[in-house]
Amino acid sequence: MEIIGDDKKLRALYSEAKHADEATTPSFASVWHRAQARSLKPRRAFSLSFAVVTALLLLTLGSLAVWSMYSPRRNEQQAVKNDSAPGAVPPVNSPEQSKPDEGVTVAQKTPPAPVETPVHRTVKPRVRRPTTTQSDGQLLAANQPAKETTIDTWQSPTAALLSSPTDGLFKSVPQLNENANEMKSVLPGRSNDKEK
């Protein structure tokens, strides 16, 4: 780089400044030793701001986890899931349980599950629910053939009240173009006797 004219003057000014700076330059040893001391000094491992941020984060995550664990929505979902599980109570029972009259005898054979409202549920039964439901389901599955037979032969206790002596009249229908004699079988016995 060729330096001529004003560059020389600039260089002279810079050179003068450099000499002035050299007079104020701290010794290398002092700067180096201070840097060494800084490097040897143990760094503060605990940062307050970092700790606060971490604590807040953990607290938020924890509360979120707790909330999601005990939220009623999740419990309802869990209950639905348990009800629709393969080991759960088979759907054969459900229509009979819905009938108030028939439920008496069914209830004698298989005790109905206690009615649980989601609001009043406690934590423990909820946690145990899958296992208890499974065991109930297994028991019910074992008793299923016996139950099916009883249902086939089952009759309502009030069915006898519905039967009457004239039931036969309604079970046979008179034919058109039949004379009275032929209609004997259809007509009640008392009227037939009078004609005789």
Place this chain on the structure above:
Amino acid sequence: MTIDPMEIADFKAELERLHSASFGWALSCCRRDATEAEEVLQTVYLKILEGKARFRGESSLKTWLFAVIRKTAATEYRRRLLRSFRLAAGTEEIEDRISPFDNQTEIFERSEAQTHFAGALKELPKRQREALHLVFYEDLSLREAAEVMGVSIGSARQHYERGKKKLRESLTRLEMGYGNNWGRQETSSAV
């Protein structure tokens, strides 16, 4: 992570050789604030000791060291600025740091020409001031100056030329006595 002690010993000798030039460059990067320049240099040595700044031989040691000093000074300046804003110390403190020769005794110690020169330098944009400092003060070539500044050689040349022109104008305005000479001796083949 730390460097091998043998490596450090060799490095230390080289750093000691360049210490004066490094301090001059740190002064330029820290707007002529000696205390800040010393702190920056100390941080640079710390970075070297901890292995955060490693010389890989991709350039000369001097240009590498100057680049580290420049980066460290910029980081320290930002940090100070942020701290001063945070503490609501106001801009007064920053202005105090920026103004280079507020200390009256220092002003008297320097020659009048030097004071004017420092004032003219202060008016220059940072990049131009850096380019001129690296070429005239540190005796680096434009290529080396570009390496230190982290710009292309063309960009460094631009900064250098513009800086020179602006400095000449400032010096003329400040009536240093060179005013007439600057215009007559201007040449395009300076670089």
